[in-house]
Amino acid sequence: MTTTEHRPGEQPVGLSADHLLRQLDEGLPAGEIPAALFGNEDVYRHELRSVFGRCWVFLAHESEIEARGDYVLRKIGEDNFVVVRDEEGGINVLFDACRHRGVQVCRADSGNTSHFRCPYHGWTYNTKGDLVGAPLWRNAFGGMSKEGNGLVPAAKVASYHGLVFATLDPSAPPLAEYLGGMTWYLDLVFGLNAEGVEVLGPPQRFVIDANWKSGADNFSGDDYHLGTLHRSVWEIGAFPVPFRENMLGYHIQASPGHSLSFSMAPTEDEPGPKFFGYPEELTKTFDTSRISAHQLDVARRSRVFVGNVFPNFSILALPMTEDGANHPPTGILTIRTWQPKGPGQVEVWNWFCAYKNMTPEQKDRAYKAGLGTFSMGGSFEMDDTEPWITVSRTGRSVAAEVLDFKLNYQMGMPGIGIAKRVEEWPGPGIVYWTRYEEGVQRNLFSFYSRMMQAAPGQWPDFTFDDE
Amino acid sequence: MNPITTKVRAGSELHCEVVDWLDTEAELLDDGHEARWLEEMVSREVIYQMPLRQTVERARGAGFEEHAFHLDETYGSLASRVARNQTLYAWAEDPPSRIRHFITGVRVSEAEDGLVAVRSNLLVMRTRQEMTQPQTFAGERRDVLRREDGVLRLYRRTILLDLTVIGTHNLAIFF
Numbered sequence: 295m296t297t298t299e300h301r302p303g304e305q306p307v308g309l310s311a312d313h314l315l316r317q318l319d320e321g322l323p324a325g326e327i328p329a330a331l332f333g334n335e336d337v338y339r340h341e342l343r344s345v346f347g348r349c350w351v352f353l354a355h356e357s358e359i360e361a362r363g364d365y366v367l368r369k370i371g372e373d374n375f376v377v378v379r380d381e382e383g384g385i386n387v388l389f390d391a392c393r394h395r396g397v398q399v400c401r402a403d404s405g406n407t408s409h410f411r412c413p414y415h416g417w418t419y420n421t422k423g424d425l426v427g428a429p430l431w432r433n434a435f436g437g438m439s440k441e442g443n444g445l446v447p448a449a450k451v452a453s454y455h456g457l458v459f460a461t462l463d464p465s466a467p468p469l470a471e472y473l474g475g476m477t478w479y480l481d482l483v484f485g486l487n488a489e490g491v492e493v494l495g496p497p498q499r500f501v502i503d504a505n506w507k508s509g510a511d512n513f514s515g516d517d518y519h520l521g522t523l524h525r526s527v528w529e530i531g532a533f534p535v536p537f538r539e540n541m542l543g544y545h546i547q548a549s550p551g552h553s554l555s556f557s558m559a560p561t562e563d564e565p566g567p568k569f570f571g572y573p574e575e576l577t578k579t580f581d582t583s584r585i586s587a588h589q590l591d592v593a594r595r596s597r598v599f600v601g602n603v604f605p606n607f608s609i610l611a612l613p614m615t616e617d618g619a620n621h622p623p624t625g626i627l628t629i630r631t632w633q634p635k636g637p638g639q640v641e642v643w644n645w646f647c648a649y650k651n652m653t654p655e656q657k658d659r660a661y662k663a664g665l666g667t668f669s670m671g672g673s674f675e676m677d678d679t680e681p682w683i684t685v686s687r688t689g690r691s692v693a694a695e696v697l698d699f700k701l702n703y704q705m706g707m708p709g710i711g712i713a714k715r716v717e718e719w720p721g722p723g724i725v726y727w728t729r730y731e732e733g734v735q736r737n738l739f740s741f742y743s744r745m746m747q748a749a750p751g752q753w754p755d756f757t758f759d760d761e
Numbered sequence: 762m763n764p765i766t767t768k769v770r771a772g773s774e775l776h777c778e779v780v781d782w783l784d785t786e787a788e789l790l791d792d793g794h795e796a797r798w799l800e801e802m803v804s805r806e807v808i809y810q811m812p813l814r815q816t817v818e819r820a821r822g823a824g825f826e827e828h829a830f831h832l833d834e835t836y837g838s839l840a841s842r843v844a845r846n847q848t849l850y851a852w853a854e855d856p857p858s859r860i861r862h863f864i865t866g867v868r869v870s871e872a873e874d875g876l877v878a879v880r881s882n883l884l885v886m887r888t889r890q891e892m893t894q895p896q897t898f899a900g901e902r903r904d905v906l907r908r909e910d911g912v913l914r915l916y917r918r919t920i921l922l923d924l925t926v927i928g929t930h931n932l933a934i935f936f
């Protein structure tokens with residue numbers, strides 16, 4: 295049965311979000327996801343409100359706005375927010391819209407300022423967003439209170455290991471509760487030593503005709519695509535772990551919505567890369583000052599870490615080189631967001647990170663290796679986007695609707711493949727051994743479905759029943 | 762580059778040689794002969810960069826980053842890209858894009874040390890599969906050519922795009 299959405303004076307425009315979400319709920323236990331989720335307009339409109347209008351979303355790294363007055367312009371959903379460090383060192387996330395007529399007040403991507411002045415009539419705000427003045431104030435506004443007429447802040451702002459998140463929903467739980475089990479895994483990437491991580495420059499931005507969920511889906515732990523889509527990288531020596539070896543490791547549903555994957559050898563003493571391939575002079579500084587011995591141990595054994603914080607923030611650490619003939623692979627760390635820009639368009643924001651205590655030479659090497667592999671001009675990532683473009687084309691096709699086209703997410707389900715649930719594991723979450731497994735993505739979509747259908751003020755569970 | 766440079770007039774011998782060189786290069790790249798381009802036209806000591814750009818206030822200049830890039834290549838990494846494109850699994854450019862380099866406004870200066878500085882405007886159009894609207898990249902090249910064994914080779918290239926957000930699904934092509 296097909297229900298359609300009717301708007302007054304319009305022809306039916308296809309399947310409704312309600313219908314597709316019901317299909318998703320019915321199909322997920324069997325590993326089936328309706329393709330139309332990757333292109334349907336009604337779904338997209340609901341995502342902007344129910345996902346991006348409510349969830350904690352990543353905006354910036356604290357190292358981008360180190361000095362008082364430093365700001366960057368970022369997005370929550372499709373909307374612009376100024377992320378600015380105020381005179382007291384606090385971080386504010388302010389909707390970039392003047393309270394007078396809604397005009398954009400921040401017109402640069404980044405900078406340093408003591409105030410934002412609206413270009414229309416000159417309302418002026420400080421770095422906390424407070425209205426501090428306007429031209430000929432007494433004549434125009436004398437008697438009106440400045441208080442209550444400042445830039446509108448996000449409902450909540452919080453940082454985790456320097457990663458700045460915000461939410462527009464005052465009913466959102468605290469960030470740590472929202473991240474749930476994922477904090478344990480973020481710790482063992484961003485908390486490996488007391489100094490922590492910084493970004494190497496502003497983010498790259500690319501607009502691609504794909505759906506934002508393809509990026510989230512891929513980084514939740516799609517390791518299997520490396521063997522085909524990225525096969526060229528072994529031929530040029532960009533990545534040191536062979537495909538079959540690299541499929542060994544763990545798939546982890548850290549908590550509802552948030553998933554990750556480790557490439558890891560079965561034994562502890564394997565000779566391959568440790569700590570995502572970072573040089574030994576650096577990894578000697580990794581310790582338990584901020585994490586547990588278990589976390590340090592898991593990081594030590596990790597050749598690759600890839601994960602996605604729901605909805606659209608992804609992290610990847612692994613050994614890479616842009617020039618296998620002249621430089622051995624070294625650890626790189628990239629973080630990125632998949633900013634929605636319509637049902638069939640995504641803006642990719644890509645940052646490279648380094649541990650703060652790396653030498654300038656180590657940072658330079660890690661940056662070049664990262665840029666030459668995991669960016670739109672990089673040997674690894676340049677192959678990813680064209681498939682995603684066609685996923686969204688399939689997603690908005692009439693054929694997918696009328697043929698009831700379902701995508702297959704069955705890898706690693708009971709009786710399918712070799713992946714097995716692991717009980718002995720030091721960290722939180724639902725854990726599988728070997729990465730021939732798509733439960734990580736089913737976790738993304740099952741939380742997605744619950745967010746999309748949650749009533750205002752209501753939140754899905756942040757822990758699994760059967761953990 | 763030696764700061765003492767002399768502007769070379771259009772129509773002079775060196776200017777003609779440079780224009781010829783740029784046209785030959787564009788032809789090799791547009792025809793998909795990137796391996797020959799690398800072998801015959803690029804210096805082993807090349808630095809080839811596309812800086813990252815942001816929108817910034819006028820007082821901060823044009824917004825190009827000094828230490829952040831979209832492409833930051835040496836001969837080795839360019840060779841690695843060329844080798845990648847020749848594997849059977851270089852999906853990004855197989856089937857290949859149709860590429861057209863338009864090079865205009867060629868300005869040449871010669872330094873005392875024999876290096877040749879070239880500024881030119883760049884328009885690259887890229888079409889794939891059934892696209893009817895090409896992806897376009899407008900910007901400027903700042904090149905330094907060096908004579909090696911009598912032949913001009915690309916020694917430095919900085920590609921300054923007129924874009925902060927890039928409307929392409931990858932940068933698998935050469936600028």
Ligand code: FES
Pocket residue numbers: 392393394395396397412413414415416417
């Ligand atoms: S709209 Fe901003 S001052 Fe009027």
Ligand SMILES: [Fe+2]
Pocket residue numbers: 512519523524674675678
């Ligand atoms: Fe990939």
